Amino acid sequence: xxxxxxxxxxYVFIIxxxxxxxxxxxxxxxxxxxxxxxxxxxxxxxxxxxxKDSLPFKVKEYYxxxxxxxxxxxxNNQIVIKDPYISKRHLKIVKDEGDYYLEDFNSANGTYLxxxxxxxxxxxxxxxxxxxxxxxxxFVNKE
Amino acid sequence: xxxxxxxxxxxxxxxxxxxxxxxxLLFIYYRHDLDKFTIFSGLxxxxxxxxxxxxxxxxxTGDNFIFLIVTMLVSIGGIMIYRIDSTLGxxxxxxxxxxxxxxFITYFLIKKIKGWENWFxxxxxxxxxxxxxxxxLGSRVKGAVNWISIGGISIQPSEIIKxxxxxxxxxxxxxxxxxxxMKFGSYYLIGIMYLFTxxxxxxxxxxxxxxxxxxxxxxxxxxxxxxxxxxxxILILSVSAVIGYFIFPHVMSRVEIWLNxxxxxxxxxxxxxxxxxxxxxxxxxxxxxxLGHPEFIPEAHTDFIFSAICEEMGIFTGxxxxxxxxxxxxxxxxxSIKQRNEFFRIVAxxxxxxxxxxxxxxxxGVLKMIPLTGITIPFVSYGGSSMLSSFIAxxxxxxxxxxxxxxxx
Numbered sequence: 277x278x279x280x281x282x283x284x285x286x287y288v289f290i291i292x293x294x295x296x297x298x299x300x301x302x303x304x305x306x307x308x309x310x311x312x313x314x315x316x317x318x319x320x321x322x323x324x325x326x327x328k329d330s331l332p333f334k335v336k337e338y339y340x341x342x343x344x345x346x347x348x349x350x351x352n353n354q355i356v357i358k359d360p361y362i363s364k365r366h367l368k369i370v371k372d373e374g375d376y377y378l379e380d381f382n383s384a385n386g387t388y389l390x391x392x393x394x395x396x397x398x399x400x401x402x403x404x405x406x407x408x409x410x411x412x413x414x415f416v417n418k419e
Numbered sequence: 420x421x422x423x424x425x426x427x428x429x430x431x432x433x434x435x436x437x438x439x440x441x442x443x444l445l446f447i448y449y450r451h452d453l454d455k456f457t458i459f460s461g462l463x464x465x466x467x468x469x470x471x472x473x474x475x476x477x478x479x480t481g482d483n484f485i486f487l488i489v490t491m492l493v494s495i496g497g498i499m500i501y502r503i504d505s506t507l508g509x510x511x512x513x514x515x516x517x518x519x520x521x522x523f524i525t526y527f528l529i530k531k532i533k534g535w536e537n538w539f540x541x542x543x544x545x546x547x548x549x550x551x552x553x554x555x556l557g558s559r560v561k562g563a564v565n566w567i568s569i570g571g572i573s574i575q576p577s578e579i580i581k582x583x584x585x586x587x588x589x590x591x592x593x594x595x596x597x598x599x600x601m602k603f604g605s606y607y608l609i610g611i612m613y614l615f616t617x618x619x620x621x622x623x624x625x626x627x628x629x630x631x632x633x634x635x636x637x638x639x640x641x642x643x644x645x646x647x648x649x650x651x652x653i654l655i656l657s658v659s660a661v662i663g664y665f666i667f668p669h670v671m672s673r674v675e676i677w678l679n680x681x682x683x684x685x686x687x688x689x690x691x692x693x694x695x696x697x698x699x700x701x702x703x704x705x706x707x708x709x710l711g712h713p714e715f716i717p718e719a720h721t722d723f724i725f726s727a728i729c730e731e732m733g734i735f736t737g738x739x740x741x742x743x744x745x746x747x748x749x750x751x752x753x754x755s756i757k758q759r760n761e762f763f764r765i766v767a768x769x770x771x772x773x774x775x776x777x778x779x780x781x782x783x784g785v786l787k788m789i790p791l792t793g794i795t796i797p798f799v800s801y802g803g804s805s806m807l808s809s810f811i812a813x814x815x816x817x818x819x820x821x822x823x824x825x826x827x828x
Contacts, residue, residue, distance in 0.1 A: 278447055278448060278709065279707070279710060281706035282448075282710055283707045283710070284710065285440060285444050286705050287706055288440065289437065289441065289736070290704060290735045290739075291435050292436055292437045292440075293437065293736055293739050294735070294739060296437065297739055297743065300487060300488065303427065303430070303483075303484065304746070304750075369502060388691060
């Protein structure tokens, strides 16, 4: 009786063991991919200027920009930053004919472009510094 | 985000199922002499492992994989030891539980106390004191004086000195500029390390000599600015290895056994040949737990546990264990690369080298790839000191995996 169970279990053990290893490897793969964005070759992106460890919340070093991107504290945004000084829906970046435009949604603490508070929609130039809450980004345009 | 949270649960659950199934199997195996205490402690351990993995995800912002991998290794080791000898298995379960508790204590202590990089002298002096203590109080076990027993508890101080040594080297290279200004500053570390090695030679603990030298050589190779010292170190090590071969008959016979164990199969070569027979007997999937004969291998629960695992659980499990060690060491290197605090960067590297080199030596030894040196596989083999010190090292690695910003910028 024991022999049969043991023989069946030995196959099950190896299967579970390898599933364990595979799931760990998969998680590590996801972890590595999360650090380096898949490709920054032809997309424009935001680069974090602050030292990452000086901020008490999770923020990435790079945020690639698509055609339309929302930034805010809420989980429905494409860029989610849990900074208490950032509004739930803070700002929007829209791509139009190769140019990127930034629009602030009347956020409580505002958005600053190169030190000036944004009132209306502005066009972003390569090398602009955007400050939202405690976070400061550098805009890099690859178009 | 959502997807990721679910995924973290997956390996944890696999581990949980694996442990429960193996406990079930072992309880059937030992069904004639099973008491409530054994069942209770087995289930307790499974529970502790699950809860610790769960809690660590909440407590630590750092690496989530190293503890998961290590608990898997610990479970396989514990299962195998319990199957070979139920009393040793019970002790091992106790050591694992204590090790996990120590892991968390180390984690909080290392994180709480600041200034680890400034206590170079304390590490050196305490290591030397421990060495002297070993020489005075030590008892001889299997040709090496590396055990001291206080009040019925035997401990192996070299296991603790390993970690102290990593701290010594790290604090030296963190404060490298300060030491360089002193007279003969760059020779301090090399002098201290050779003193340590001398002590280990006096204890005839050649496995530890190998580990200490390897850690020192790797870290020196990476951080030493005076490249001549690295060359000098390699030269001294290779010359002393050759001299050691001729001085110690112990070493000579080990190499002889490695070259041809079949000549002395009934005496000196018995252990290694039994190990090879066991691995061959197991095949790809093993004989099944409880159906092999690991008791034919001497020391099956410590040095040769890898052969016992290969026999009963198959070569596939053996390969899997090696893969897990590879991932563990890889994570250690990655932690080291990511860490910005210089001291913990070197410590993380040192600890990954420690795990890597230790498992390499013993896996190579039992598979007859390199001459056998009797050391334990970290986390898998039976042994209190080894288990506890490995968990302490893991706790330090866990701290190093977090972003430590107490260094002024």
